[in-house]
Amino acid sequence: LAKTTQPISMDSYEGQEVNITCSHNNIATNDYITWYQQFPSQGPRFIIQGYKTKVTNEVASLFIPADRKSSTLSLPRVSLSDTAVYYCLVGLSGGGADGLTFGKGTHLIIQP
């Protein structure tokens, strides 16, 4: 069972780029890396998923180095509404409980 380690909290300011790094030293060959965002009083929401190198969508970018032992979620030009908890998950895409275990996440606070 691949375990992830993230910073407990981070602070930044509106308009800045925020990078949240997740360590997953025991990632397996078939594992994918998935990030979720959770606002208060809501369930987590899928942000992005990747296997290697770089993935970009309309919300964020995900950078994965060649050894895949870590990943970095990049949020460009954050706003106050990006204040949330961000979770990094590692496991098999499409099924298996390994990919469905959430850690404590990173509490991101964006200030004006």
Place this chain on the structure above:
Amino acid sequence: DAGVIQSPRHEVTEMGQEVTLRCKPISGHNSLFWYRQTMMRGLELLIYFNNNVPIDDSGMPEDRFSAKMPNASFSTLKIQPSEPRDSAVYFCAILAGGNTGELFFGEGSRLTVL
């Protein structure tokens, strides 16, 4: 369009009472997951179903907890008898489809056991 309806959204009950939480995927899904979230323990996977069959219930705290999925459009999580330490937000989630394994969560049921 994936969607998950949970009920009740809020429930306050007294210790010893039976609690039933409900989950209805808007369109039938073969995989369904129950999570519990507290400040102390974070978001914990309790149980998940595939094709209406429980695949992994190792996260279910104890025998007081039980879950069923009689069909692809309905699932229940029951706590009997309830205890104050069961107070938490309980989320139901489904696999949203496609190849990403993306989980789509409901808005949760906030349970308070006095």
